[in-house]
Amino acid sequence: MGIIAYVVHTLLIAFVSSKSNLAPYLNDIQLGLDAAIVGIVGYIMIRIIKYALDNYLASKADKTTVRSISLIVDILLYSLLVLAVLSALGVNLTGAAIGGAVGGVAIGLAAQTVVSNILSGIMVTTSKTVRPGDAVILSSWIWSPPIVGEAERVTLLFTEVRTYTGNLVKVPNSAFLGNTVFTKLREGEELVYPYELTINADVPGTVLLERAKNIIEDEFKVAKAEPPKLSFNSKNGSTNVFLVLIKVEDIKNLVHHMDIINKAFDRAYWELKGK
Secondary structure (H helix, E strand, O other), X not given: OHHHHHHHHXXXXXXXXXXXXXXXXXXXXXXXXXXXXXXXXXXXXXXXXXXXXXXXXXXXXXXXXXXXXXXXXXXXXXHHHHHHHHHHOOOOOHHHHHHHXXXXXXXXXXXXXXXXXXXXXXXXXXXXXXXXXXXXXXXXXXXXXXXXXXXXXXXXXXXXXXXXXXXXEEEEHHHOOOOEEEEEOEEOOEEEEEEEEEEEOOOOHHHHHHHHHHHHHHHHHHXXXXXXXXXXXXXXXXXXXXXXXXXXXOHHHHHHHXXXXXXXXXXXXXXHHHO
């Protein structure tokens, strides 16, 4: 750009020297040409940067995220280009820079949450931590109980998860970084959901487990589904904790399977209590 500007200025001075009526406007013409050169070369540089960035993000994020990031980069780069053109025209940007710094701090404080969501969204999408179609458990101290469902959309601000009960939950991306543990449920072609049941320990845990297992196997055979794996997970004072690994092909079937399991344990418990 410097070489182009030097050549153009040399040619311009030579041309103006032969046209005395243009001499008073030489400085203005030079500033205009400088601004045009900065604008054209800057635009070409932005297109190159955008082309490289889009190619890089194409394999890292979905189309919606790529468009959002591209828009942010456009705003940033073209804003810098406008400032460069104004500077080439001889406009004093010192006052604008001071005012922009003060305004930037105020806007930054006001938009802190939004910016945090956007940066988190970029990290979530580019790292492919969660992608549309992933069946996940989202555990966090921010909410309770964990969110169990299938991710439908991952945008810059929110990640949309359709829970196994059919509700659509929009989780702010800022809640992910350092606050959320992701557990992916898919194992091969199936989804495996670890379900814990806590039951009073006033009946023998092993007997309860065996009785509930028999009921569950019979019910799953009727439903033509693969029965879950059951285990006595832990004993905590006055309660017993059982772990049930539920296998489903579609997360929507999880509600029905959990209904069978809960009813089976409830029935087994009260049968033992009756004895």
